[in-house]
Amino acid sequence: MSSLNLDDFSDLIERPDSGTRRDAEERRERLTVPPGSLGRLDELGEWLAAAQGAVPVKALKQPRVVLFAGDHGVASLDVSGRPAGSAHRLVRAALEGESPVAVLARLADVPVRIVDAGLDCDPSLLPDEVVRHRVRRGSGRIDIEDALTATEAEMAVRLGMAIADEEADSGTDLVVLGDLSVGGTTAAATLIAALCGTDASVVTGRGGAGIDDLAWMRKCAAVRDALRRARPVLGDQLELLATVGGADLAAMTGFLLQSAVRRMPVILDGVVSAACALVGQRAAFRAPDWWLAGQLSGEPAQAKALDRMALNPLLDQGVTVGEGSGALLALPLVRAAAALAAELPEKAAEAAEEEPAEPVTTE
Numbered sequence: 001m002s003s004l005n006l007d008d009f010s011d012l013i014e015r016p017d018s019g020t021r022r023d024a025e026e027r028r029e030r031l032t033v034p035p036g037s038l039g040r041l042d043e044l045g046e047w048l049a050a051a052q053g054a055v056p057v058k059a060l061k062q063p064r065v066v067l068f069a070g071d072h073g074v075a076s077l078d079v080s081g082r083p084a085g086s087a088h089r090l091v092r093a094a095l096e097g098e099s100p101v102a103v104l105a106r107l108a109d110v111p112v113r114i115v116d117a118g119l120d121c122d123p124s125l126l127p128d129e130v131v132r133h134r135v136r137r138g139s140g141r142i143d144i145e146d147a148l149t150a151t152e153a154e155m156a157v158r159l160g161m162a163i164a165d166e167e168a169d170s171g172t173d174l175v176v177l178g179d180l181s182v183g184g185t186t187a188a189a190t191l192i193a194a195l196c197g198t199d200a201s202v203v204t205g206r207g208g209a210g211i212d213d214l215a216w217m218r219k220c221a222a223v224r225d226a227l228r229r230a231r232p233v234l235g236d237q238l239e240l241l242a243t244v245g246g247a248d249l250a251a252m253t254g255f256l257l258q259s260a261v262r263r264m265p266v267i268l269d270g271v272v273s274a275a276c277a278l279v280g281q282r283a284a285f286r287a288p289d290w291w292l293a294g295q296l297s298g299e300p301a302q303a304k305a306l307d308r309m310a311l312n313p314l315l316d317q318g319v320t321v322g323e324g325s326g327a328l329l330a331l332p333l334v335r336a337a338a339a340l341a342a343e344l345p346e347k348a349a350e351a352a353e354e355e356p357a358e359p360v361t362t363e
Contacts, residue, residue, distance in 0.1 A: 004154045006237040006257065006283035013260045013284045016050035024049035027056065030346040040314075044292075044334055045341030051265045051290065052173075056342040060335050063110050063174040064167060065101065065324050066255070067094065068160070069130075070118035070248030072183025073141035074226070079219035081211050082182045085138065088121035090180040091130060094323065101178065101323040108331055114180065115163055117156055118247030133159050139246035142187055143225035146243050153242035153250050160254025168262035175259060176294070176331055178269040178324020181248055185299065186219055188275035190226040190244045192301040194234060195278050196308055200224035203301035205271065207320075237283050245279075252276040257283065260290040267294040267334065268311070269327035270320075271302035278305045292334070294327030295319055 024046040029035055036042070049057040069091050075084035082090075091114055093099040097106065105112045116123075116131045120138030123131040135156045139147040148156065167175060189203040196203075200223035206216055226244045233239040241250040253276040259266050260280075268277055268291055280287045293311040296303065297320055306313060314333055319326040 004157060004238060006157070009257045009261065009280075009284040009287065013257070013286045015286050015289045016047070016263075017053045018050065020053050020055055021046050021050035023055040024057065024341065027346070028341070031344045032347055033344055038340060041333070041337040041340055044337035047292075048265070048334070048338050049341065051263065057338050059338055059342060060174050062171050063176065063331060064172045065105055065110055065112040065176045065178065065328060066163065066167065067101070067112065067114045067178045067180050067324055068248040068252045068255070069114055069116050069180040070184065070246050071120035071138045072147070072181060072187055072246050073139055073145075074143060074186045074222050075183030076141065077143070077218055077222050079186050079211070079215055079222050080182050080207055081215075084182060085120040087180055087182045088119050088125055090182075090323065091116070091119065091126055094180065095127070095130070099323060100321050100325040101328060104325055104328045108328060110176070110328070110331065115159070115251065117159060117251040133163075135159060135247040135251070139187075142190060142229070142244045143222045147187065147246045148242045148250065150239070150242055152247065153238055153245070156247045156250035157238065157241070157254035160251035160256070161258040163251070164255045164258035164262060164264065168259070168264045172264065174334065175264060175266045176269070176324050176327045177252065177255070177266050177273050178322065178327060179248055179252065179272040180323055181246075181272060184246065184248065184272045186222055186226075187244060187246050187249055188272045189223050189299075189301040190230055191240070191249070191275040192271070192278055192305045193223060193227055194230040194240065194244070195282060196304050198304065200227060203304060205299035205301060237279050241279065249276050253279045256280045256291065257287060260284065260287040263290070265290055265292065267292045267327040267330055269294055269324045270297040270322050271299035271305070272322070273327075274302045274305040278308060281309050292330070294330035297322075297326060
């Protein structure tokens with residue numbers, strides 16, 4: 001019997017400070033730039049102020065990209081554009097600076113942290129700081145077997161919680177969250193279909209690597225079969241992650257929930273992070289208030305999950321590569337919102353500067 005109950009997070013997570021948000025809104029009314037003229041950047045600045053509990057909002061000084069890596073057994077059904085068990089190649093490319101997320105991270109001057117939760121490779125292929133957290137080697141084939149044991153699912157969630165604590169303790173003030181997985185979108189689609197009560201064909205997309213029509217039909221069948229196994233365990237989020245999730249998805253879910261506990265904002269990337277967020281919302285309804293949807297990836301399951309959580313994506317550039325890339329593209333917008341909210345002058349201050357000093361008279 002697991003000692004971890006995800007429903008307990010509901011009592012631990014509070015909403016961002018509504019009083020601070022009201023103060024931020026009132027300050028926005030006093031700025032020299034007309035209200036509404038900055039569009040959604042106003043809303044972002046107010047959200048950040050509430051998350052930080054500070055008016056004016058503070059600049060983002062230590063954002064970080066955190067990527068959870070894992071392989072999924074369902075990829076052996078040829079439902080992905082990449083070979084089964086090849087997620088370690090994505091990790092290696094990111095480490096060597098040769099992947100989209102690595103290029104964008106360099107451009108934004110943001111460090112990248114990669115956590116191996118369930119890669120299916122020899123640990124010697126990657127640095128120890130990446131592989132030392134691994135819960136198991138690859139996750140089970142969810143159409144016919146559980147992704148994880150109950151013990152492994154708890155270990156994975158606690159791993160994500162520990163990583164969130166490490167980031168919060170080190171001063172990270174915002175996280176760009178993504179995944180490096182093969183087969184992960186199939187597991188994510190299954191989770192979202194189960195939690196939203198929809199059929200496999202409604203949520204099944206073509207993944208970050210892109211697949212042809214035959215592979216899409218195989219993926220639909222895999223999601224359909226996994227859904228049959230997911231529906232009986234919908235009442236227990238931890239069991240759901242063990243049944244049709246995977247080590248990386250369970251770790252991401254733990255990370256998201258603990259980040260909300262620690263009041264650390266997170267930008268979500270694609271369908272995998274959206275699926276984990278949806279599981280997190282099921283456990284703690286206030287948790288999505290700490291998350292931003294970075295981008296719309298084109299995956300139908302992601303759109304359904306974001307709609308369920310009432311999260312409006314910041315960008316829609318057709319980026320399907322995953323790896324946190326789309327969310328990282330949204331980071332400059334969040335930084336810009338913080339800078340504008342913090343640095344634009346107020347009308348009163350401007351008027352005081354322009355008003356001439358009263359003449360001094362002597363009798």
